[in-house]
Amino acid sequence: MKVFIESYGCTFNQADGQIIAGNLLENDIDLVESIEEADVVIVNTCYVKLPTEDKMVFRIQKLQKEFPDKKIIVGGCMVEIDPEKLEKIGPNVSWIGPHQLNKSASVVNATYCGEVIRETGFSKDSKVGVPKVSDDGLIHILQICEGCLGACTFCCTRFARGPLNSYPISDIVAEAKKAIENGACEIQLTAQDTAAFGRDSGEKLSDLIKEVANLEGDFRVRVGMMHPKNILNNVDEIIDAMKHPKVYDFIHLPVQSGSDKVLSDMRRGHNISQYKEIVSKFKKEIPDITLAVDIIVGYPTESDDDFDKTVELLRQIKPSLIHLSKYQHRIGAISSSLKEIPPKVMKERSKFLSEIKEEITKEENVEFLDSIQNVLVVEKGSKGGYIAKTNNYIPVIVHDVELGTFVDVKITEATSTYLKSELL
Template sequence: MKVYIDSYGCTFNKADGQIMAGVLLENDIDIAESIEEADVIIVNTCYVKLPTENKVVYRIQKLQSEFPDKKIIVSGCMVEIDPEKLEKIGPNCSWIGPHQLSKSADVVNATYCGEVIRETGFSKESKVGVPKLSDGSLIHIIQICEGCLGACTFCCTRFARGPLNSYPIKDIVAEAKEAIENGACEIQLTAQDTAAFGRDSGEKLSDLIKEVANLDGDFRVRVGMMHPKNLLGGVDEIIDAIKHPKVYNFIHLPIQSGSDKVLSEMRRGHSVEQYLDILSKFKNEIPGLTLAVDIIVGYPTETDEDFELTVKLLHDIKPSIIHLSKYQHRKGAVSSSLKEIPPKTMKKRSKFLSEIKSEITEEENRELIGSYQNVLVVEKGSKGGFIAKTDSYIPVIVHDVEMGTFVKVKITEATSTYLKSELA
């Protein structure tokens, strides 16, 4: 029997797919490289945004239509967030909830034999140190905790991932050590909110970062998204950890809106001033810092004045990476009871922000043209060449290099999303 795993969404969900693959292999179930050769297909869903929801719903329906003889299993956030819709579109599909990955082999075997089996609900089982099948790159993802401490009104992911569950530092370090010994050159520490790590266990994110970075070997560490609220009062320790030479000079610090009124209505738990104070400390202490931000356009209570404040904030902080999302109601989210702004207004604001997003990010990257950068070659490019990362985690296209090596390059071109280079 062979199983094909089709994963959508974030780094965390990608790691869930790797865990399922690892569990299956341990139980003598092969992983297929294509849908055509598979007997069972697992669609590992993401539900954070409406376009992604539509994509996975279409995928599930299309697979059932095109491959009526193959068994379909649905996993990921949709299982916990919207079982009613899932039942409607795939009444004969089995389910694996995001907290039930250890049962993947049981579900696959039963489904292959014609049963419809559904493993759902929350558990505290760890996702560290468990079997994983990598995607063949030299990037190793470690989930350091699951769930969050937030109450954001627009979010439905927390209904799937549940309350915070941090994994022990010793287990995370042990997995990182094994991955590095097996050839990984980039360790990605991921979570719904890495800044929440340890709030339930008494351990600290700063200690975790340092312990991983202090391992032997030539590698880099990337720290995933941090909610500003959970950095308040502890930012200095995190900065000290990220200053470690093996940690990318990079932070993913979502702001969502430049308006204090909207942030309050979103229940973000921090102000624009507090955000700017955190960012100022990072930039003052870490030269060449790459900032990634998240922005939601058109939250239901966002006025023209609120939107202008967001535009001003982006021009002021000049992020190198901007993740832009149009607001849309999500299943079970508090804000879904509010009236959405007119589509014409949404389209206008989104178009405007998309334009300045490209301007800001390309301007930031263009400043690096002519500079010499030390880069780590982490994966093969989809259109040839290789993708490397600068010390500030900016992707660079390189040629005639070996995977997993550090090389010096001269930056020759820049776009809004990556750099081009030649060997120095």
């Protein structure tokens, strides 16, 4: 029996796909690199946005149509968020919920034999230290906790990931140590909210960062998304930990809106004054830090004035990375009961904010021109060359280098999303 796995969505879900693969190999089930070779296909789904939902549905239906002889198993967030739709489009499809990955081999074996198996429901099983299979030995994704403490009105992911479940620091550090010894040069600490780490176990994110960064080896640590409300009471300690030379000067701090009214409607648990205070502290203590933000355009209660406040905030804090999403209803989300804003208004706001994004990020990246940067080469470029990361996690195109090495480059060109360079 041969199995093909395809994973979609966030870094955390990519790591789930690696765990599924590890569980299969541990149970002597072969993995293949193409659907054509496979007897069983696992689709590890993402369900965060409506376009992604449509993509997942289309993908599953396409596989059923084009490969009727192959068994299909669906994993990922769709399993827990929308089982009704999944049952409708795939009544003969097996499921593996994101908390049941240790049962992957048994689900695959049963499905291959013609059974329809659905393993769902929450679990406190750890995802650290379990067998994993990755196509990339240089970048190691390390899941530090699963679930969140939030109640955001627009989110459906929390229905799939459940309440917060932090993994022990000792186990996380042990996995990081092993990955570095096996050649990893970038450790990505990931979660639905890394700032929530330890709130249920009594441990601290700042201690975790320091312990991983203090491991022997030449590598970098990237700390994943942090919810502003959960960083409020621990800002100074986290900043101190992130000053470690092996930690990227990078923070992903979603704000979603520049309006306190909209943030309250979203039940985000923070206000703009608090958000700006966090950003100010980071920029004061780590001047070169890259700030990445998330913005939801057109939340149902967003007025023109609320939107203007979002534009004003972005121009004030000048993020180097801006992730824009048009608001769309999600199954089970509280805000789905609200009336959406008119499509024309949504389109106009999204277009305007995209232009602002281009302007701000290009302006930030231009400051790198002619500078000398020590960069870590992490992956091959899709259009040739290699992609490296500066110490503040800005992607740089480089040529004639080796993967996994640190090199000095001169920045020769800046776009709104990446830099180009010449090797020194």
